[in-house]
Amino acid sequence: MQDLIIYQSNGEQELFVQKEVQQLESCHTTDDLIVVTIDEAQTYQEIDGFGASFTDSSAYLIHQILDKEQRTELMEQLFHAEKGIGLSVLRNPMGASDFAREMYSYNDIPEGETDFQLERFTVAHDIDDIIPLLKEALSLNPEIKLMASPWSPPAWMKTSGSMIGGELKEECYEVYAEYFVKYIQAYSEQGLSIYAVTPQNEALYVPGHYPGMLMLPEKQADFIKNYLKPNFLNFGLDTKIFCYDHNWDRPDFPLAVLDDAGDAVDGVAWHWYGGKPVAQHQVHMAYPDKEVHFTEGSGGEWIPAFEPAFSNVLRTGIEILRNDSKSFVLWNMALDEENGPVVPGFGRSTCRGIVTVDQQTKELTFTLDYYALAHFSKFVRPKAVRIASSSDEIIRSVAFKNIDDSIVTILFNDSDEMQGVQLIQQGTEILKYNLAAKSAMTILKK
Structure with a gap:
């Protein structure tokens, strides 16, 4: 997981704070787990x-x-x-x-x-x-x-x-x-x-x-x-x-x-x-x-x-x-x-x-x-390009591929409860964790 950079906002006292993977609240259950899938083969607009x-x-x-x-x-x-x-x-x-x-x-x-x-x-x-x-x-x-x-x-x-x-x-x-x-x-x-x-x-x-x-x-x-x-x-x-x-x-x-x-x-x-x-x-x-x-x-x-x-x-x-x-x-x-x-x-x-x-x-x-x-x-x-990511009204997501091939995913838990999230890129699990209610996370994978 050394190629991951993660920033999280979780309430007013924790805004855009860098996190190590081991600091994230692990998710061990598959019940109500929301899977966010990234597909870099499907591309959209270039970003200014x-x-x-x-x-x-x-x-x-x-x-x-x-x-x-x-x-x-x-x-x-x-x-x-x-x-x-x-x-x-x-x-x-x-x-x-x-x-x-x-x-x-x-x-x-x-x-x-x-x-x-x-x-x-x-x-x-x-x-x-x-x-x-x-x-x-x-x-x-x-x-x-x-x-x-x-x-x-x-x-x-x-x-x-x-x-x-x-x-x-x-x-x-x-x-x-x-x-x-x-x-x-x-x-x-x-x-x-x-x-x-x-x-x-x-x-x-x-x-x-x-x-x-x-x-x-x-x-x-x-x-x-x-x-x-x-x-x-x-x-x-x-x-x-x-x-x-x-x-x-x-x-x-x-x-x-x-x-x-x-x-x-x-x-x-x-x-x-x-x-x-x-x-x-x-x-x-x-x-x-x-x-x-x-x-x-x-x-x-x-x-x-x-x-x-x-x-x-x-x-x-x-x-x-x-x-x-x-x-x-x-x-x-x-x-x-x-x-x-x-x-x-x-x-x-x-x-x-x-x-x-x-x-x-x-x-x-x-x-x-x-x-x-x-x-x-x-x-x-x-010059990053938006790529496909699954998203719904509970876990909203948007993802991008930079010109150095790094992948950036922004996630927001728009529900009122903690939610288990599994992030998958190109068929590989990147993270599985609990995302607190109304909290945001940005994940950079190099």
């Missing part, structure tokens, strides 16, 4: 990775509130594959989101003015905190892929005249596509390559207290097909375009965009705030050549107790990956002791970050989301 977002709030807390020693240690624990949990996907807002200290875009001009030549475009805001952290993350893990999503275009491009509410003016489709190009180019000048963008975060939700915009499927298809993709081609950009970027409960939206925009779209991005992850698979079955990505899911006080919250990340993460997703990305990388900072007028946030940075004490705390994410990200490396 796991991560979260350097929102303006997160970047400020990590870059300015933590001291240099704390920041260095945290970044290693987030991104280094050996010293940390090896996060490898970052999905950042293009401008302000709900988690920003101010309203801002990359082309803010006085009310009543326009700038169709984008002469006043600048990513100067991001140079303070966001870009330095992205560079540091890439130095720790060069395999990181960067995604970007706008919550709102600049106010002058919108029918509302504000970053809150409204739609994109028809006369601004072309300049908004050029805005994306300038963003990608500006980041490239900083040594940062943008792997993919979405045209609009949560295009069907128009919040009244933070940046957002309505972008119906026919409008999104038009924007991608006739403006965004042609501009990418004109400027020689290979950045991918993912549509939708919203909840599982409206699979008709991405299907409509794919039906219309076709080859201009590279994939579909999903969130978890409504519906079920099987929607990802349903759309993927209709368009199997399009990538599937899970780009946002936040934990928060609406699932306050430890066990339900931890279970939610493990259960949902496994199902996201079993439904074709190449990525699993949570929301804020860091929030403070008040679940902020948030944009002015937002009110009180109930979201939870991957880490908590107390602005008063400077104390850094890893939340349950960090440890739950670690069960996936630590050993499932970029």
